[in-house]
Amino acid sequence: MRVSLFVTCLVDQLWSSVGTSSVEVLRRVGCEVEFDDRQTCCAQPAFNTGYRSEARDVARRFIEIFEETKADAIVSPSGSCTAMVRHYPELFADEPDWLKRAQAIAERTHELSSFLIRVLKREDVGASWNGRLTWHDACHGLRDLNLKSEPRTLLKNVHGAEYVELDNADSCCGFGGTFSVKYPEISLAILDQKIEAIERAGVNAVVAGDASCLMQIGGRLSRHGSKVKVMHIAELLASQEMSGNVR
């Protein structure tokens, strides 16, 4: 299967290992991966802050670029950015032509873990990692894309890893895009509930499907000098720490 990678601007610039890990995992399960370097952002920051016309322009460009690809699917290591693409039709309610194009792109775009499970039906991608880990449900993946069992299934199939469920795994980390800097005090108060739960879980790593949540959670853990690592699910699935030595 041919896949066009929508890497997201955040991963591209701040967390490139999530991008390379996504490529590695997709290739490992037999996908041919392409990357169109004209891509930038999905438009979510503007859309979520109320700058609809700016968002519309950037979304149009995204649609133009990705409708050129002959790939079978557009795959992204982000629930939030995938959800944004799924929201595109809302931006073009009054433009029937663009609406159709937006719907077509939205249907072809998948978040990485859901693509692996729902489309490729792969529950074990041959990953191995040594340690105890837990999963944080990023809100947009959970509530806009209904990702709940998919990432958990993948994580439970990582050889050598011990999976534990996080208390209130489905509660927000407090990031919320510009919310995190408009109301930093509230954002941090929400975050600290998440941090408490993570520390209680006694894990080596907390895993999520969105680099944004991981920046929020990781930034606080790092400020506290915590030993808990934050990892993107793509990084974990790419990991083959115990290769040649799997159960």
Next chain:
Amino acid sequence: MNHVTSETFDENAKAALADSQLRGALRNATSLFGKRRLAAAQGLTNWEDLRTQARAIKDDVLLHLDQYLENFVSQAEARGAKFHWARDGAEANAIICRLAAERNARSIVKSKSMTTEETHLNVALEAAGIQVIETDLGEYIIQLAEETPSHIIVPAIHKTKRQIAELFTQELGIPPTDDVAKLTSTARATLRDRFAAADIGISGVNFGVAETGTIVILENEGNIRLTTSLPRFHIAVMGIEKVVPRFADLDIFLKLLPRSGTGQRLTTYQSFITGTKQNAFDDGPEELHVVMLDNGRSRMLAHPVTRQSLACIRCGACLNACPVYQQIGGHAYGSVYPGPIGAVITPQLMGLEKTQQLPYASSLCGACREVCPVKIDIPRLLLHLRGEITEKSSPEVQQAKGRTMERFAFKMWRLMMLRPWAYNLSARVGRLFQGLVVKDGKIGRVKSFVGPLAAWTSGRDLRPLDQKSFRDKWASDQGKS
């Protein structure tokens, strides 16, 4: 304390976050109600169907509101109810004050009603020299403390048992006790005398049934039953959106509302009031007056996107589920309706000038939408309001503090995101300059510099830009790490 306004939401929130008693009370109550709601919803196998049906009924009502209101009024009038129409809160209060004056009322008992909170009825009645007593325990506590409710269905959710005990000692002169039963029975004894002496009972309305003209009110304490049956006159204040077509529709709403609000399968009391007493020997009030309140609702109705906010049945589930509400409580919103639904309704009722912070008081996590029994897409409405603020509001709102800068930033962002060369260039420039603040592979607290960076690093380290972007890695080796 809580005479704060929505204009200072940011400051109110900071003050709330510094109040450890408040946060403790909120944490306990919201998580308890959240758990109970979930258990109650899971107790029904057709919960999702009920939500869908409830929303379909509400959508139908909102599309044909005029017709359903006419049916409701004519049915209720045929059974002796009298109707009054109020464009806004001031009109509603004036109608109620006039009704009270015409009946020489000196004392009024009132049951819990967010609609009368919206009109600030108590202030108007007191100004007219009429004594008014709140008879819902939570509302009574709030009235004694001279505060406002901080939750739609749990008005005193922000108060601890100890704070209530101190309040009762101070205001009712009872010996200090933290025995909940003693506190409750003290309130009960005080309130019983008030019921007996009251000239008028004022209530809200949960549902008005168009088919039969019946007013439906749900409660747990029996005070609504007393308020609406003991005094000679009953005045019910009802938002015009509260009508449902058929009596049978209550089957759905009476399953959804208590479960969503308190996690109960049913409230202890459900009062169905259809007109006035028909025979002199019957029990019940001689007169029933229904004040129908618009107060911005018809404006909300006119808009195809925001119309759905009128589907709200005021259960409060979105407040309990909201991570922001859980941290700061209701008073910080500075509005009658707090939490996610408050952040949607308040700007529509009051205009954006003084409420423009509220649509931004959300991480857009969607927990509110998930629990809403009538499936209101609150995040979408918040986004819509954000769009109204940046694009269609008054110059005053458009040029509010920080917004000019923000607009400029998003214009720059647009230019950058439309042109890969500009995007790449900005990232290179960022890499060049981040050396000033990166230490040990992270960006720690940055006090000076641009606002968002300082705001982020006030409590979190920031991950710096990677030395090599994904696209650079891809260009050099096709994405091999």
